[in-house]
Amino acid sequence: MISIAGAGVSGLACAYELAKRGTEIQVYELGSAPSDNPCSWFAGGMLAPWCEGETAEPEVVRLGIGALAWWRQITEVTERGTLVVAQGRDRAELARFARRTENHVMLSANEVAQKEPALAGRFQQGLFFGEEAHINPRQALVDLTAAVQALGVVIHYDTPAPDQVDVDCRGLAAKLPGLRPVRGEMAVIESHEVEITRTIRFLHPRIPLYLVPRSKGIYMIGATMIEGSSSGPITVRSMLELLGAAFALHPALGEAAVLETGVGLRPSFDDNMPRLTQIGATTHVNGFYRHGFLLAPAMAKRLCAQLLQDKTHANQSEFEPC
Structure with a gap:
């Protein structure tokens, strides 16, 4: 046993x-x-x-x-890949991301729109990691x-x-010796004005955001990685950064309802x-x-x-x- x-x-x-x-x-x-x-x-x-x-x-x-x-073997897996995008002024961030990663293809603006119609006209390029989920x-x-x-x-x-x-x-x-806490903060939002079907990574030199669909109209957003041991509620600054980045991804997300926020301390060497x-x-x-x-x-x-x-x-x- x-x-x-x-x-x-x-x-x-x-x-x-x-x-x-x-x-x-x-x-x-x-x-x-x-x-x-x-x-x-x-x-x-x-x-x-x-x-x-x-x-x-x-x-x-x-x-x-x-x-x-x-x-x-265990649960439902959504196998629609990961789409990585950046605003025009942050195109260098997309190029850097491409250099540091593998197993992706570069998409044009039209191809980004084909993958996610809700993002049509918003991004000139994107990276698509088709084997992710x-x-x-x-x-x-x-x-x-x-x-x-x-x-x-x-x-x-x-x-x-x-x-x-x-x-x-x-x-x-x-x-354990050498184990430290890394604080992660997230929010769950609801928007029926924006339909996104796969994980989106939105690159920004200061506030990179990921958005993950949970169910129809429900999305989890996260971005923060803070060194520290506080397990208290999400801070105002972090909430503003999360929601501001979501708004930059798509303005209609500015009307989304915030259903939940959460904090987890991740054990890290x-x-x-x-x-x-x-x-x-x-x-x-x-x-x-x-x-x-x-x-x-x-x-x-x-x-x-x-x-x-x-x-x-x-x-x-x-x-x-x-």
Whole structure:
């Protein structure tokens, strides 16, 4: 039997991969429901490894390539790619993004309009990453919880983990040396005047924005990555920046209703890469930065290779896709 502390996306992914291999799993979670994991609950849900390559290490791209196929087993995946755009005065930002990433095509203004008619006439160029996708992270977390329970995993909600566990996936609560919080802020808006069907990354030298469709007329927007440990409500400045960038993407979003705001503290090491860290008898799976849904599947398989000597993955380096 293997015990796991934490039922966020990382802990559940580890439980799923271990249980698939016939291991009995017990998960301990202080919260009472999947929604009590703010890092996972407030995530964007973008399965966008090539876009992340713009600022992340190449290992993030390699780790994340297999995430789309993994999540297809669990939940609904919207496979419509990622569209990256910038205003005319920020065209240099688009060119820089293109140089730093791979697996994209450059679109003309007409091609941008064909992909997203709501953006017709607004952007002269765009980058399209056709093999990327997105999920609704909240539904995905609920579906992953159901999937692990169907494999016989027992999740003990409202229950502190024992002093000694085999796997620790508690994020910042694990208090690992070198782990720091990175604050992410988001808003959920509703607009029936603008219909967008895929993830949009709107480049701006100061306030890059991503917009992810959740359901008809509902969008999640996010942009901020703030070094700091405060988990308080979203700040006025951040809210103004988020909504201002959304308005610049499409003026009709200025009439959108703000349904929800949220803040999550993302556990991150100095290189913003996830790690398997052995301390005593406990293996810590931590440091996902803003890549939890993208990288959890590969790191869970890596954990299996370490704990179970899984020959399928034992010869792979830590950051190769599993």
